[in-house]
Amino acid sequence: AQSVTQPDIHITVSEGASLELRCNYSYGATPYLFWYVQSPGQGLQLLLKYFSGDTLVQGIKGFEAEFKRSQSSFNLRKPSVHWSDAAEYFCAVGASGNEKLTFGTGTRLTIIP
Amino acid sequence: EAGVAQSPRYKIIEKRQSVAFWCNPISGHATLYWYQQILGQGPKLLIQFQNNGVVDDSQLPKDRFSAERLKGVDSTLKIQPAKLEDSAVYLCASSLDRGNEAFFGQGTRLTVV
Numbered sequence: 534a535q536s537v538t539q540p541d542i543h544i545t546v547s548e549g550a551s552l553e554l555r556c557n558y559s560y561g562a563t564p565y566l567f568w569y570v571q572s573p574g575q576g577l578q579l580l581l582k583y584f585s586g587d588t589l590v591q592g593i594k595g596f597e598a599e600f601k602r603s604q605s606s607f608n609l610r611k612p613s614v615h616w617s618d619a620a621e622y623f624c625a626v627g628a629s630g631n632e633k634l635t636f637g638t639g640t641r642l643t644i645i646p
Numbered sequence: 647e648a649g650v651a652q653s654p655r656y657k658i659i660e661k662r663q664s665v666a667f668w669c670n671p672i673s674g675h676a677t678l679y680w681y682q683q684i685l686g687q688g689p690k691l692l693i694q695f696q697n698n699g700v701v702d703d704s705q706l707p708k709d710r711f712s713a714e715r716l717k718g719v720d721s722t723l724k725i726q727p728a729k730l731e732d733s734a735v736y737l738c739a740s741s742l743d744r745g746n747e748a749f750f751g752q753g754t755r756l757t758v759v
Contacts, residue, residue, distance in 0.1 A: 537688070576650070576737060576750030577689070623688050632744060633702065636688025 535560040535626050539637035546614050547645050554609040554640050556624030565627035566607040567634070568598055572620045580622075583607065594618070619644045648672065650751035652738050658757045664726035667754045671719070671740030677701075678715055679748060680723050681737040689737055695721065696744060728758045 536559045546552050558564055565584050569577040581592025588600040598609045607624060624637045651670040659665050671678050676697050681689035692711065694701040697718035706713070710729070715721040725732055735755050739748040 574752065576739075576752050578750070579747055582747075625688070632694065634689075634691060634748075636690070638686065638688050 535564070535628065535633075535635045537624050537626050537635055537637035539622075539624055539640050541640045542638070543641045543643065545643045545645060548616055549613050552609075552611045552614045552618070552642070554622050554624075554642070556607045556609065556637060557605050558607060558624070558626045559605065560626050560628075566598075566600060567625040567627065568592065568596070568607075568609050569623045569625060569636075570594075570620045571623065571639075577623065580609070614642075614644055616644045616646075618642060650738055650740055650749055652736075652751040652754055654754055655752065656755050656757075658759060659728055661730055661758050662727040664724065665728055665756065666725075667723045667736050667738075667756075669721045669723070669738030669740075669751060671721070671738070672749055674742065675740035675749075676718070676743050677741045677746070677748075678721050679739040679741075680713055680721070681739065683735040683737055683753070685734070692723070701744070725756075728756075730758050732756060733758045 538557045567582045568580040571577050580596050581590050583590045583600045590598050596611050600607050621639045621641050623639045625634045627634045653668050678695040680692045683689040692706045693703040693713045695715040698715050713723045735753040737753045739750040741748040
């Protein structure tokens with residue numbers, strides 16, 4: 534069965550500092566991997582996805598993620614965070630595209646001035 | 647382009663009562679998903695429709711939950727009777743077709759007391 538682990542429940546970062554959110558997955562075949570962001574009271578918004586090809590994926594809002602098969606990881610990064618990045622971030626793995634998505638428990642990001 | 651619309655935004659009911667949620671997907675989207683997001687957890691897929699047919703309902707508690715998508719457009723999710731553990735945010739999402747990016751609504755927050 535597929536699963537996703539986000540080991541950090543809550544991360545606090547200073548505005549302008551770099552960010553890395555960790556995600557480890559378990560899946561038998563080549564996974565479809567996603568990062569979503571959820572602002573308070575809002576639905577989920579897709580930041581980026583990895584299906585195949587280049588292991589460094591660029592997304593919206595200046596985010597990127599790197600797929601590392603040997604480490605079963607898909608960590609999300611941003612070189613310089615903005616106060617508007619404060620939100621909950623979810624990593625997900627899918628069996629086929631957007632289907633049968635299994636989400637991690639999320640990482641809440643707090644930005645301090 | 648209008649997004650995924652859900653109503654109501656909030657609902658409080660007593661246990662053993664029934665409740666229904668409504669979702670209007672983005673126009674032209676063939677695939678519709680219902681997710682349950684319990685506080686502190688990632689979303690969990692309850693049911694996936696392709697047009698008006700069910701693709702996956704393996705995680706839907708069928709003894710109390712039901713969903714339909716008549717005419718392949720709007721969808722309703724019903725819980726009858728509700729239990730305390732059903733307290734969660736219910737998210738609806740739609741995609742143009744299977745494998746395409748899913749767009750999420752703002753969700754319905756259900757509190758069962």
